Amino acid sequence: MHILGIETSCDETAVAVAVDGHDILSNVITSQIDKHALYGGVIPELAAREHLRSIGPAVDYALAAAKVGLKDIDAVAVTHSPGLLPALLVGISYAKGLAAAIDRPVIGINHFLAHIFGAFIDRQELIADPRNFPVLALVVSGGHTALVLIQLDGDCRIVGRTLDDAAGEAFDKGARILNLSYPGGPLIDKMATFGDPEKFQFPRGLLGTSGTRVSAENRLNFSFSGVKTALLYHAKKQGLAGIDSLVTPDSAVKENLANLDPILLDTVASYQEAVVDALTRKTVWAIDDYQPRTLVLCGGVACNSRLRTKIRAAVDARDINLAIAPLEYCTDNAAMIGGLAYYYLCNDSTSQLDLDANPRLGELGSIPIASRSLKGAPA
Amino acid sequence: MINENIYSSPQVIISDSESETRQLGIELAKRLVGGTVVALCGDLGAGKTVFARGLARGLGIEDPVTSPTFTVVQEYSGLDLDLYHIDLYRVEDASDLVALGLEQMVGNLSAVTVVEWAERAEDLLEAGGFEVKIECKDIESRKIEIRYF
Numbered sequence: 001m002h003i004l005g006i007e008t009s010c011d012e013t014a015v016a017v018a019v020d021g022h023d024i025l026s027n028v029i030t031s032q033i034d035k036h037a038l039y040g041g042v043i044p045e046l047a048a049r050e051h052l053r054s055i056g057p058a059v060d061y062a063l064a065a066a067k068v069g070l071k072d073i074d075a076v077a078v079t080h081s082p083g084l085l086p087a088l089l090v091g092i093s094y095a096k097g098l099a100a101a102i103d104r105p106v107i108g109i110n111h112f113l114a115h116i117f118g119a120f121i122d123r124q125e126l127i128a129d130p131r132n133f134p135v136l137a138l139v140v141s142g143g144h145t146a147l148v149l150i151q152l153d154g155d156c157r158i159v160g161r162t163l164d165d166a167a168g169e170a171f172d173k174g175a176r177i178l179n180l181s182y183p184g185g186p187l188i189d190k191m192a193t194f195g196d197p198e199k200f201q202f203p204r205g206l207l208g209t210s211g212t213r214v215s216a217e218n219r220l221n222f223s224f225s226g227v228k229t230a231l232l233y234h235a236k237k238q239g240l241a242g243i244d245s246l247v248t249p250d251s252a253v254k255e256n257l258a259n260l261d262p263i264l265l266d267t268v269a270s271y272q273e274a275v276v277d278a279l280t281r282k283t284v285w286a287i288d289d290y291q292p293r294t295l296v297l298c299g300g301v302a303c304n305s306r307l308r309t310k311i312r313a314a315v316d317a318r319d320i321n322l323a324i325a326p327l328e329y330c331t332d333n334a335a336m337i338g339g340l341a342y343y344y345l346c347n348d349s350t351s352q353l354d355l356d357a358n359p360r361l362g363e364l365g366s367i368p369i370a371s372r373s374l375k376g377a378p379a
Numbered sequence: 380m381i382n383e384n385i386y387s388s389p390q391v392i393i394s395d396s397e398s399e400t401r402q403l404g405i406e407l408a409k410r411l412v413g414g415t416v417v418a419l420c421g422d423l424g425a426g427k428t429v430f431a432r433g434l435a436r437g438l439g440i441e442d443p444v445t446s447p448t449f450t451v452v453q454e455y456s457g458l459d460l461d462l463y464h465i466d467l468y469r470v471e472d473a474s475d476l477v478a479l480g481l482e483q484m485v486g487n488l489s490a491v492t493v494v495e496w497a498e499r500a501e502d503l504l505e506a507g508g509f510e511v512k513i514e515c516k517d518i519e520s521r522k523i524e525i526r527y528f
Contacts, residue, residue, distance in 0.1 A: 010449075084451060085480070143449035164428060165446045173448070177423060225428065225446070232424040233518055359450065 001074040001345060004062070004098075005338025006055070008091030009083025009111045010143075011047060012331070013054035017066035017073075018338030022124045025066035027328065027335040030054040048086035055094050062334075070102050075350065077341030080108035081358035082143075088357035096353050105350035107341040111332075113156065113367045115139055116148060118329030118336035119296040120369065126294055127369045132321055136292035138283050138311070141299035142168035144361065145222050145279070147286045156364035159290065160220025160282060163206075168301045170224040170275050174231050178240055178264065188272050189304050194257050195269030197306075200234060202227050202274035207281055220286050227274050231267070238263055272306055280310040287318060298325040300332075343368045381406045381525065385509075389526035396519055400426045403523060404433020407509065411438075413460055413488040416508030418497030425513040426521055427495045434493055435462055447495070452484075461490040467499040 002025075007014040017025040030050075063069060078095035080088065092108075099106035116137045126132050133152040136159075139145070145167045147160035165173070168185060175184020180191075205223030208214045234240070240263065257265075279301075287295065297311050302325055315322040329336055344350065347368050381403060382390050394400040407417070417434060419427040432444045439458030447453040447466040455462040463484040481500070484492050494500070497510070512524040 082450070161443070162445060163443045166449060169446060169448050173423060221443075229424040359452065360454065 001342060002066075002068060002072050003075045003077050003107075003338040003341045003345065004059070004073045005109075005334035005336075005341060006059070006076065006078040006091045006095050007111070007114075007332055007334040007337050008051040008055065008087050009079045010087060010332055012333070013051045013058050013091075014332060014334035014337075015055070015058040015062035016334035016338045017062055017068060018335055018342065021339045021342035022121055024121065024335045024339065025068065026062045026064075027333055028058050028062040028065065029331075029333055030058050047084060048090055051087055051090040055090060059094075059098070070098075073102060073104060075099075075105045075107055075341060075345050076102075077107040077109050077337050077344075078355075079111045079114070079337055080351075080355055081110055081112075082361040083111060083357075083359060085357055085359045088359065092355060092357055096355060100353060105345070106353065106355060107344050107349075108351040108355045109337045109341055109344070110364065111337075112139060112144060112146075112361055113364060114336040114340045115141070115298045115325070115329075116150070116296055116367070117340040117369060118333070119298045119323040119325040121329055121335060121339050122326060123323050126321055126323055130370060132294045133370055134290065134292045135294045135296060136283075136286055136290060137296035137298060138279065138302075139299045140167045140279060140297075140301035140307070142166060142172060142301075144299065145224070145301075147220055147283065148364065149286075149290055149292065150367060150369075152370045154366040154368040154370060156367050158364065160222065160286060162222040162224060163218070164223050164225040165228060167222070167224060167275055167279060168299070170228055171272075171301065171304075173228050174271050177228070177232050177235050178268065180268075185301060185304065188268050189306065191257055191260070191265055192269040192272040192306060194260070195262070195265035195267070197269040197273035199266035200270035202230050202234070202271055204274055204278045204281070207278060220282055220289070222278060222282060224275065224278070227271065227278075231271050234267065238267065240264055240267060272304070276304065276307045276310055279307060280314055283311065284314050287314075287320070292320060294321040294323060296323045296325070298330060300330055302330045303327055340367070340369070381410065385410060385525060386527045389524065392523045392525070393516070394426075394521045394523055397426065397429050400429045400513070400521055400523065401433035401436070403525075404430040404435075405437035406433075407511075407525065408434045408437025408491075411460065411491050411509075413490060414486065414507075415491050416485055417491065417493040418508060418510045419493060419495045419513065420498045420510065421513035422515065425515055427513060430511060430513065430523075431464055431493045431495065434491070435464070438462055438491065452480075457491075461487075463487075463490055463492040465492065465494045467494060467496040470496075470499060 013030045016027040076099040135150040145162040171185040453464040514522040
């Protein structure tokens, strides 16, 4: 079945054509990142205006690239939660209009769950085998940081989440404090390879490293506001807060990076290490608690090479599967939307035309990806 | 401690810790009526979210109050009053706020709206409310000015 996926929850206008969940015929992303770089972040109204301008051409392009027409589309899937309300509404309105016009169902998809599914697009065999459940997913992005447990019956539960800032936000705000350009994450990743991650000690929130005991309820929760504040004072103390020239991706070629102030490079490496260390250690605790058979790493921060390395090392020490979302599915995309929607379509759980946007990440409910939860599959 | 007459005379308080800043938020929440805006001003790391977290607790909200930097708006259900938690960190132009529905939130008499980086939308904050300026003195202590406008 061909599903047209549409994603407009944040920066990216993305459209994809996915067949039977895993065969991605096209995956179009109209990146808006350059415009946002001018402002240092996402500006919701601007994002909505850009989505409105881009969505029509993006759909045409995705269909053409997939070499299919609207008559071949069996359903239209769209991100309906969570995200920026004005941005979500552009995608939803378009999807509903299109679905009504071609007389096909519309399927509202949770962006957060779709990111987890992104790790399985190329690894269908993992979710086809019930023995690979339960699945534990570390979802790390600019807006979210959470550990999600998925059972064989599709039941999803958040077992750990950030109490304040998301890990991606810690990178973005850290970059802002050090006068690095937006988006901060990729630049910090590159710069950190030239610094010493052990040079400075930044706090790891809710890990008990500062001598305070971690309460049982916060055992798997995260906190990244403390490390951000610590960086602020460190930068002031080291005189790093006011570097004259903005470090931009253009100036981030190797020879330039290596020539940067060593204290700045050590700071970046140590700061990244604190964030990555907290993510990794909490994930290991969650593995110990819930004994999952598969670990998923997904979301924009899953692109961070240090996090990938440390998570891989942690998983290698245990006998479980690791599914790291490919880079193109870590950042926002519509392939994961159209792909996941296939499983909802198989379960006849399509949406109605009163489908509405929900900016909040509420209860996750169920993600029917295991073979057992597919309708008609043997129990 | 926040004075009884905070509505008529501004107050300057020195907070010596994160928990004191949070406590001030709890106390202010108890004096708020629906439709009030609490405008939080201060640099990165000053403790705006900490204060907002206190407000939420003071309104009887038990859910974790996470940073709205990325989502821009977070909504919470309180006991008597709901809470809109807004962050203008990534918003440069106040006209962009119209599309976010800020005016509807501020006009909602069964909710309180707390706005971080409020200095970026001064003209939208004429509805009447509190301005809370948080200034870093050193790593722990903060000078907090609370003024009704």
